[in-house]
Amino acid sequence: MYDGMSRPPLSTPARRRRARRAAAVACALSALLSTAGCGSSRSSGQGAEPAGSPAGFPVTVDNCGVRTTYERPPARAVTIHQHPAELLLSLGLKDRMVGTAFPDSAVLPHLRKDYASIPELAEKEPSFETVLEAEPDLVYGGYGSAFAESEGRSRKAFSDSGIDTHLNREYCGKTRVTMQDTYAEVRTVGRIFGVSDRADELVSDLRARVGRAASAVEGAREVSVFVYDSGDKAAFTAGGKSLGTELIRLAGGKNVFADLDDVFGDVSWEQVVERKPEVIAVYDYAGAGSIEQKKKFLLSQPALRDVPAVRNKRFVVLPLTATLVGVRSAYAVEDLARGIHPESFR
Numbered sequence: 001m002y003d004g005m006s007r008p009p010l011s012t013p014a015r016r017r018r019a020r021r022a023a024a025v026a027c028a029l030s031a032l033l034s035t036a037g038c039g040s041s042r043s044s045g046q047g048a049e050p051a052g053s054p055a056g057f058p059v060t061v062d063n064c065g066v067r068t069t070y071e072r073p074p075a076r077a078v079t080i081h082q083h084p085a086e087l088l089l090s091l092g093l094k095d096r097m098v099g100t101a102f103p104d105s106a107v108l109p110h111l112r113k114d115y116a117s118i119p120e121l122a123e124k125e126p127s128f129e130t131v132l133e134a135e136p137d138l139v140y141g142g143y144g145s146a147f148a149e150s151e152g153r154s155r156k157a158f159s160d161s162g163i164d165t166h167l168n169r170e171y172c173g174k175t176r177v178t179m180q181d182t183y184a185e186v187r188t189v190g191r192i193f194g195v196s197d198r199a200d201e202l203v204s205d206l207r208a209r210v211g212r213a214a215s216a217v218e219g220a221r222e223v224s225v226f227v228y229d230s231g232d233k234a235a236f237t238a239g240g241k242s243l244g245t246e247l248i249r250l251a252g253g254k255n256v257f258a259d260l261d262d263v264f265g266d267v268s269w270e271q272v273v274e275r276k277p278e279v280i281a282v283y284d285y286a287g288a289g290s291i292e293q294k295k296k297f298l299l300s301q302p303a304l305r306d307v308p309a310v311r312n313k314r315f316v317v318l319p320l321t322a323t324l325v326g327v328r329s330a331y332a333v334e335d336l337a338r339g340i341h342p343e344s345f346r
Helices: 013-033 082-090 109-116 128-133 155-160 179-192 196-216 243-250 269-275 291-300 328-340
Strands: 059-063 066-070 077-080 097-101 120-122 138-141 164-167 223-228 235-238 253-255 264-267 279-284 315-319
Touching: 059 164, 059 179, 066 164, 077 082, 082 097, 082 109, 082 138, 082 179, 120 128, 128 155, 155 164, 179 196, 179 243, 179 328, 196 243, 196 328, 223 235, 223 243, 223 269, 223 328, 243 253, 243 328, 279 291, 279 328, 315 328
Parallel strands: 077 097, 077 138, 097 120, 138 164, 223 253, 223 279, 279 315
Antiparallel strands: 059 066, 235 264
């Protein structure tokens, strides 16, 4: 992590952009005074792309209420939270990443080497100043907290510093999240970075992975599943609007709290007992207790001893990042399917 003390003042993106804007203004004034300008960005009457813009650019993206026009692909991206980093790496963009932050589970095996080669700016969300030290031209956040205004990391603060931002669409206030959001996020990020062909290939791969798992359990009996995220006095679980509910359905199961009208919410242990789940999907992430601690808690509760999943010790462990909009959600369908219907994979 940068200490922010041992280096001289940086030529920040804000300063560089202000310099470019000043040059553009001077150029425009010069063009008014002479017929030979500084070179217009579009050919007169031809609708050509701005001079120097790569093919396919500029690209305009509406993201969670923020409209951004990218004149060229980002070259220095910082990701806050793990799932945006895994998405960029899956698109082959390691060389355009200058920082990651907040890893909360083991990285996908085939991405670990690349992930480890990128500087980690912070174990949790980095400070605004720490992000600036990396001199990014784009900050890509996974959770809404990536751009917490109370911590000085608002999207406006980055914009005022000449840095573009993108927030995972899961946190744009949609009423329900599905796998279609994962595919759309991949394609949008592909457009931003000028690698739409890679994004299309990745989406095809993810769709095929989901399709294989769903086909393996097709026709199997629907199994009831309870998602345990955390909690002791009450159970914090995935509701009907969560991507987790769709992942369970695709894997041949049914979320027993699919009627909970939210992405996540608290339910009573009495409700868990009443709904008699046959399998418990345990979400794994840093800061919420280890998987062994969670299993031990569930197995030690007298009130839960007659719940089929507890009595038979049927647990499926999922990294929290696998239940979010990102490349891991496709892998989660197979993991769930194997745990819910092991007989279909023998």
